[in-house]
Amino acid sequence: MAEVVAQFLSPAGRLLEKPVSQVRQERLEERAEVWRPTRYRGRRAIATWWRPAGQARHAGCATLGALEAALSLEFDPQVVSFTGWPLRLAWADSAEGYVPDFFARLADGRARLLVCQTSERATGCWEETSMLLKAAGEQADWEVRVHPGTDDTAAAANRQRLARYRHARLADADTARVLHQVFARPRPFTDGVKASALPELATVARALHLVWKRELLIDWSTPFLPTRSLVWSPQEVR
Structure with missing residues (x-):
């Protein structure tokens, strides 16, 4: 399986890049964002921020669907803390990258990536991204979940x-x-x-x-x- 690399910020704010297999001990849920959505006139998505209870740092949400996903993380008793956009994933031999919506720390110490399934992702590009996420999860021993979209239950x-x-x-x-x-x-x-x-x-x-x-x-x-x-x-x- 091809190697996956992760870009993230150090506690001092310096951009680092390492194979995800070497990032297991990094407290990414405490790091700042490596990406933020571009704001422009006519943008259909809504960028906002969610502040998890008991945390000083806000979690970025690129869409209303992501805001709902953040709320689901907040409600999950397994989740201790989480943040938005703290890392960018890419194949080691590729210049293209992907930023998961959220990185969460669970009560048992494991980590979870949560990404939002949107209409833009229901394409061939999403299939490739899914392969990248699966490989990253296996190499870093991260749990990977996909939030299905707007929940009207x-x-x-x-x-x-x-x-x-x-x-x-x-x-x-x-x-x-x-x-x-x-x-x-x-x-x-x-x-x-x-x-x-x-x-x-x-x-x-x-x-x-x-x-x-x-x-x-x-x-x-x-x-x-x-x-x-x-x-x-x-x-x-x-």
Whole structure:
């Protein structure tokens, strides 16, 4: 199999190039971008930024589909941290390169490349890129995943709605203890918040943080409606 090389920035910002097999120990999720999308009038894609909870660095998203992919990484309990566009991959004998959308670090120390499947990529060029990504994953021992595109399911809509409550500043152990008690059996979200007898506004935000963290459970396959959707705790109340 032909060798794949990676270009990335050092912690000091110097551009480096190495075979991907020698990049396994690099903390690429902490590096700056090697590429950013060109902005020009008439550009159909939308470049924006997503800031993962608990991270100082934003992750670049070239399209709305990539923004959705970033949210899926944020929601994945296996993902510890991630960033956008930190490396460029190429065959060792080629001047052409490809920049994956995201590089993520998993809880077990492994790395994941996440790329977005767009209409522009559904061509012969994408087939060649897929071969490059597969080879890079095998040589660097990286997991490679392809985000399928815009997700219009109820689960995706729920993630988008609840993502605003993902931040750790909303965690509160005392509130969580009470909410696990009131949701010991399934009941509508609004009813449980009222039954807690805690300040409503703060408790709503903290409860939705627990839902995002899946410390309180909902049916993600149906639209989340606070007055109707059932919420329950997986913990046994003693």
